[in-house]
Every structure is written in C-alpha cells, then in structure tokens.
Amino acid sequence: MSKDRNMHPARTNQKLYFARLQLTQMEAALADSTAFDSEPRALSSREAAIWHLHSALGAFMQELSRFYKVQPAVTTPEAMAEAMAKRSQVSPEAQILLQLLDDPQSWLAQLRRLHDACYLPVALPDIAVEDESPARIAIPLVMTTEDAPLSEPDRAVLTLIHQALTQAIRDFRAELVEF
Numbered sequence: 001m002s003k004d005r006n007m008h009p010a011r012t013n014q015k016l017y018f019a020r021l022q023l024t025q026m027e028a029a030l031a032d033s034t035a036f037d038s039e040p041r042a043l044s045s046r047e048a049a050i051w052h053l054h055s056a057l058g059a060f061m062q063e064l065s066r067f068y069k070v071q072p073a074v075t076t077p078e079a080m081a082e083a084m085a086k087r088s089q090v091s092p093e094a095q096i097l098l099q100l101l102d103d104p105q106s107w108l109a110q111l112r113r114l115h116d117a118c119y120l121p122v123a124l125p126d127i128a129v130e131d132e133s134p135a136r137i138a139i140p141l142v143m144t145t146e147d148a149p150l151s152e153p154d155r156a157v158l159t160l161i162h163q164a165l166t167q168a169i170r171d172f173r174a175e176l177v178e179f
Contacts, residue, residue: 009063009173015056016166022049023158030150042150046158047118053161054115057108060169064093067176077101093172107164110157 026045032038058075065073068091070083077097084091100108148154 012056012059012063012169015052015059016162016169019049019052019056019162022046022052023155023162026150026155026158039150046149046154049158049162050111050114050118053111053158053165056165056169057111060172061094064091064172092175096168096172107161111161111165114158114161 022045026042026049029035029038029041029045035041061075061077061080062073064070064080065083068080068084068089070080074080074083077094080091080094081098084094097108100106101112103109
C-alpha cells in the first residue's frame, strides 16, 4: 500500500454509509411500533445519523485539507476558508458551503442546527409530586410540534440532508479531479 494514498475519501464515504444505515434503522424501528422500545431505538438511530452526517462533512473537509495542503487539517468550512485566506487563496468548496450556511433554509444550515440540538439537555416539564412519591422520577415527554424528532417532516429533512451532502461531495470531488 502506498504511503501517499489518501484515506480521507474512504472515511467520508464510510460516514455517509453509516448515516444511511442509521436512517434505515430509524425507519425500521418506527415500523416496529409493537415493540416497547420502538421510539427510543428510532431516536437513537436518528441522533446517530445526525452525528454521522456531521462527521461526513468534517471528513470531507479533511479531504480538502489534503488536496489544498492545509496543515493542520481542518474540519469545518469556516476553518478551511480562514486557512486558505491566510495563504491568499480561495477554496471554492468552502465558499459554496459558507453560502449554504448563510441560508437558514439550506440543508447544511439544517444539519448544523440538528447537530447543535444534540448537545442540548432534554427539557423536562415540572411535575408537582410529593417528595417521597415514586412518581417524582416519572418523566412524561410530549411533543406536539410538526418538526418534532421522528415526525414525517423531520425524517424527510434527514433524508434530504443525506442526499444533498452526498451529491455535494460527489460534485466537489468531480471538480477536484478536473482541477
């Protein structure tokens, strides 16, 4: 095996594949509604898919780092643009991704929001119970919004993000080959 072989594309592809597997597992868990753990399994797969999608973007930025000889390698479009600006150069890929981040409706801005939401603590409602009551440890969770995790719109957004990220990476790689 060559020492010069770029392993970053393989990592990017792997992260995209893992995200697709998690989306498939999420749908399978939701389809198995008779299982007592259907929803928690689906939520777990959803969050794992978000993490893998975000990691795929980071892995692709490392691919670009190698291509543009940016050291140390970067994992965000902002860092790539900054590193290239220090060399008085421009990464067209980073510029496109930054434009997508500026549009709050873009798939990339949505991915960033979903990823950031993974760090937020779960909001628990206040429950008035006696101190010694076993009910004090009950955690009732009710979500009624349209974009709640596992809702149809939420699942559609995750699928769209996966498709858009995969296509963007393919398009960027094709441009790098021509360059």
